[in-house]
Amino acid sequence: MARLNSKEAETILYQRPESMEARPFHFCPGCGHGIVFRLVGEVIDELKIRERAICVASIGCSVNSYEYFKCDGLESAHGRAPAVATAIKRCHPDLVPFTYQGDGDLAAIGTAEIVHACARGENITTIFVNNAIYGMTGGQMAPTTLLDMYSTSTTAGRKSALAGYPIRVCEMLSTLEGTAYIARVTVNSPAAVRKAKQAIKLAFRTQLANLGMSLVEVLSPCPTNWRVEPVKAMDWLAEHMLPQYPLGEYKVIEAVAALKKEVGNA
Amino acid sequence: MSEKTLMAGNIAIAEGAILAHCQAYFGYPITPQNELLEHMSKRMPEEGRVFVQTESELAAINMVYGAAASGCRAMTTTSSPGFSLQQEGLSYMAGAEIPAVVVNVMRGGPGLGDIGGAQGDYFQAVKGGGHGDYHLITLAPSSVQEMMDFAMLAFELADKYRNPVILLPDGFLGQAIEPVVMRPPVTKLPEKPWAITGARGRPKNIINSFAMDPVDYQPHVALLRQKFQRIKQNEVRYEGINLDDAALVMVAYGSAFRSAMTAMQMARQAGLKVGIFRPITLFPFPVAPLSNLSQKVKSFLVVELSLGQLIEDVRLSLSAEAKVELVNQFGGVPISADEILEAIEKIMK
Numbered sequence: 001m002a003r004l005n006s007k008e009a010e011t012i013l014y015q016r017p018e019s020m021e022a023r024p025f026h027f028c029p030g031c032g033h034g035i036v037f038r039l040v041g042e043v044i045d046e047l048k049i050r051e052r053a054i055c056v057a058s059i060g061c062s063v064n065s066y067e068y069f070k071c072d073g074l075e076s077a078h079g080r081a082p083a084v085a086t087a088i089k090r091c092h093p094d095l096v097p098f099t100y101q102g103d104g105d106l107a108a109i110g111t112a113e114i115v116h117a118c119a120r121g122e123n124i125t126t127i128f129v130n131n132a133i134y135g136m137t138g139g140q141m142a143p144t145t146l147l148d149m150y151s152t153s154t155t156a157g158r159k160s161a162l163a164g165y166p167i168r169v170c171e172m173l174s175t176l177e178g179t180a181y182i183a184r185v186t187v188n189s190p191a192a193v194r195k196a197k198q199a200i201k202l203a204f205r206t207q208l209a210n211l212g213m214s215l216v217e218v219l220s221p222c223p224t225n226w227r228v229e230p231v232k233a234m235d236w237l238a239e240h241m242l243p244q245y246p247l248g249e250y251k252v253i254e255a256v257a258a259l260k261k262e263v264g265n266a
Numbered sequence: 267m268s269e270k271t272l273m274a275g276n277i278a279i280a281e282g283a284i285l286a287h288c289q290a291y292f293g294y295p296i297t298p299q300n301e302l303l304e305h306m307s308k309r310m311p312e313e314g315r316v317f318v319q320t321e322s323e324l325a326a327i328n329m330v331y332g333a334a335a336s337g338c339r340a341m342t343t344t345s346s347p348g349f350s351l352q353q354e355g356l357s358y359m360a361g362a363e364i365p366a367v368v369v370n371v372m373r374g375g376p377g378l379g380d381i382g383g384a385q386g387d388y389f390q391a392v393k394g395g396g397h398g399d400y401h402l403i404t405l406a407p408s409s410v411q412e413m414m415d416f417a418m419l420a421f422e423l424a425d426k427y428r429n430p431v432i433l434l435p436d437g438f439l440g441q442a443i444e445p446v447v448m449r450p451p452v453t454k455l456p457e458k459p460w461a462i463t464g465a466r467g468r469p470k471n472i473i474n475s476f477a478m479d480p481v482d483y484q485p486h487v488a489l490l491r492q493k494f495q496r497i498k499q500n501e502v503r504y505e506g507i508n509l510d511d512a513a514l515v516m517v518a519y520g521s522a523f524r525s526a527m528t529a530m531q532m533a534r535q536a537g538l539k540v541g542i543f544r545p546i547t548l549f550p551f552p553v554a555p556l557s558n559l560s561q562k563v564k565s566f567l568v569v570e571l572s573l574g575q576l577i578e579d580v581r582l583s584l585s586a587e588a589k590v591e592l593v594n595q596f597g598g599v600p601i602s603a604d605e606i607l608e609a610i611e612k613i614m615k
Contacts (some may be wrong), residue, residue, distance in 0.1 A: 026478075051466040056332075056582035057474075066472050072462035074335050077358050080328035083320070087332030087340070088462070090316045093291050095336070095464055113328070116321035 005234025011259070017041035019050040019070050029231025032220025033061060035187045036129055037068050041097070042177035043169045043201045044071065047208065048078070052096045056085045060102040060111075061135040079110020083115035085124040096207060098125040105132045107143040107167045114173070119211045126215040127200065128169060132241060139225030143167045146244055149225070166244060169218050174250035181213035182251035186219035186242070188234040199249075202260055212256050219245055270445035275413045275435060276302040276343075278446050279369055282417030283341050284309055285451045288367070290316035290333035290340040292326040294348060297381040298369040298437035302343045305554030323348035327355030327368070334359070334366040335473045337461030339421050343369035345437070346387050347378060349395075357396030359477025360490070365419070365424035368402075370431040372438040375600020381519055382598025383437030388575040391432045392549040399487055401494045404432040404518040405503060410444035418449060425456045427497055434548060436571060438521040438600055479481055503546035504555055506535070514614055515559060517580050518569035519545050522594075522601055526569045529606035538614050545576075552572040556583035565613060566590045569606055571599075 016022065020041040026033040044053050055073035057065040058081045066073025081099035088097045096121055108127050117124065133151060134140040140153040144166050148157035156200040158166075173249050174182045181203055185196035203214035219241050221233035228236050252260070273281070280302050283291070291310050293303040310317035316333065320326040326342040333340035337518035344352065349370040359366060372387045374380040388560035389395075403414045403423050413435060420431040462471050508530065509515065518526040521598065523544050533540040538560045543559060545552050560566070566578040566588055577592050584590060596603040 030367070052464045054462055054464070058546065063476065064474075064478070066470075070470055072465050072471045073380045074332075074462055074472065075358070075362065075476055077328060077354055080324065080331075080355075083325040083328035084332035084335075086335045087290060087292065087316075087320065087329035090318060091333045091336050091340075092463065111536070112321050113325055116325065120318075179475075 017045045019044040019053070021068055021070055024120065024160070025068065027061065028224040030221060030223040030233055031061070032131065032187050032218070033129060034221070035125065035193060036218050036220060037065070039197045039200050040100070040127060040191070041069065042197060043204055044069070046201065047204055049096050049204070049208070052094060054088055054095050054097040056081045056088070056097050056099040057103040058099065058105040060105050062102055062129065063084045063136065065100045067163070074183050079105050079108070080113050081105070081110065082113040082122070082124065082126065084183070086117055086120070086122045089122060089124050090209050096204065098127060100127045101129070103128070103130045103142045103144040105133065107169050115176070118173045118176040118179045118215070121212040122167055123210055123212060125203045126217055128217045129220050130169070130217055130245065131220045132166070133222050133225045135222050135225055146240055149240070168245060170215070170250040171187065173215060178213050179251045181206040181214040181256045183249045184217040184219065184245060184247050185249060186237060188221065188237045202256065205238065205259050209255065210260055211253065268447040270447055272443055273410055273446045274440070275410045275442045276371065277305050278410045278413040279417045279433065280305040280309060281448070282414035283367065283421070283457040284313060285414070285449055286421040287339055287455055288315070288341050288421065289338040292318050292320050292329040292333070292340070294320050294323045294326050295462070296345045296348045298373055298440050299345050299369070300342050302369070302371070302440070307446040322352040324355070327352040330366045331355055331359050331364055332568065334364045335362070335462055337458040337463055338365065339425070339455065341367040341369065343371065344372045348376050349387055349390065350491055353390070353396035356402060357398055357400060358403065358475055359430045360400035362464040362473050363428040363517050364473070365428050366421040366428065366430050367424055367433060368430055368495045369417070369435070372434065372530070380598040381437065383439065383571065383600065384596060384598050385436055385520060385522065385571040385575070386573070386596065387434070388548065388570070388572055391434050392551065392579070398438065400490060401497070401549050402430050402432045403427065403497060403550070404434050405554045406437050406546060406548050407433065407439065408544065409525045410439070411446050412438065414446055414449065415559045418452065423501065427493060429493065429497070434520070436520050437598070452614045498550040501547055502550050502552045502555070504552040505546060507544070508541035509540050509543065509559065512563055513539040514565040514567060514610060515541045515543050515563050516567045516569050516606070517543045517545070517556070517576065519548065519576070520571070522569045523572050524528060525601045525603050526606055528603035529610060532603060533608050533610050538610060540610055551579045551583065556580065557585065560584040560588040561562065564588050567609060567613060568592050569601065570594050571601060572596050585610050
């Protein structure tokens, strides 16, 4: 059999998205952030918005998000990313700012900023990674930490009498009229990852169509601070997080539903 | 001759910002600067520019950060308690070298205080105020005309040094109504190749004040230090009145300066040789001019609307043998010319 040259022999099935930098992630083994970043990168590629996208980073494990994308980016103070993104979008409606925030950043210190960005119906996109723990600072209780869950600041498990209840962000924000698309997804299986990408893409398309605030909450594993092995973390997520944080679309306004029906959100 | 318009101090700041081509305004209501926010809510949309009433002063300063990082001239205005909330954002902006203008129409404090005018935020403005090593250029207007002129100057200096600039009037000046000569609008804005405007046809821009490794962050802070040195060398502004024959020099800024002016006139009428030294930039503080002055004059009287903040910078500037006294009010109460005159007479008798 004649030898094919390499171009004929190889079909590229999987490669780094063009909008992403060739640099290794700084995350712990088994962390979900790397998957989520990659999905955002794929969506930026597919929507051809690298030159318009602005990565608005936050504080926590996602502190240097802008290092991984080939688009413009900036740091924001803890919790304030939606305010920063609001201003960028208001000043430059042609740009596509997205915030990338963890649960401590968005659901504790930054509650006011995300709620009011949603209330104003800002035309921005938020990727909200919920791993139910403060990762960067070493595993303290987050606003999304489950009841009875161990953390370094709830070593006997989170007790409601002392530390209240976990916040369901999608449910809360979807009551606000300014929100156009709100969904909760996860990345604990290949099928879930595909669905997560669809949601992230629809969120960006919501912004591109000027339909209002879009937010995707991604339930994501933190094996290091959950103190379980990476593969077991995926099971732990399914067993413990999904009952508290049901997956699904919490807000899809009609115009977004129409977008969704169009070809191209696969 | 230029036509004069009667205008309140707060409105003059708003119109000055618009003349300086402020492209985005973000603010939260707080007395005594509400007229400023209200005025901007009408004028910015009229000019086709961005206005957002925010959920807090925290959101306002972070929106200023976002707008300015994306290359726009941006401003927020507040009063003392709101200025406290903005210290975090100001530290980030100084760290990330974001040019913007923040107006603090100071009121009585500490705490919730009151809505009278005061100068108790002097330290907060000129010594940093937030965390880390940084300085903010701080301009102290003492008339409604200067509220307009310094609002314009503030934008120019912010862009020149890529650093936040504080405009620091007090509540009395914010409410004062005086004639103002309107200035020509700024038409040419500086290029900002560093801004985040989308990575089109150029490498990406990143704006931050962060390094994973302290060894990588220290050189950045060293560069900031060089910048603050340049500011100290180039941007000192002050005014001297009747200094030539003065036996006693008052040091005052803002509305305290206005009271001191009246007291000086009364003292002169009584034959007392009194002058005034008015710092216009509170940072950079006019250290050398005051130091030189103290070679000649040995008696100083600091007039301020705080417990004794300005006097610390005055003392640090003067020669060791200079005598420095304080006459002040605080907690939102104005100082009268009579009180100042009494202090002058006590020193000079």
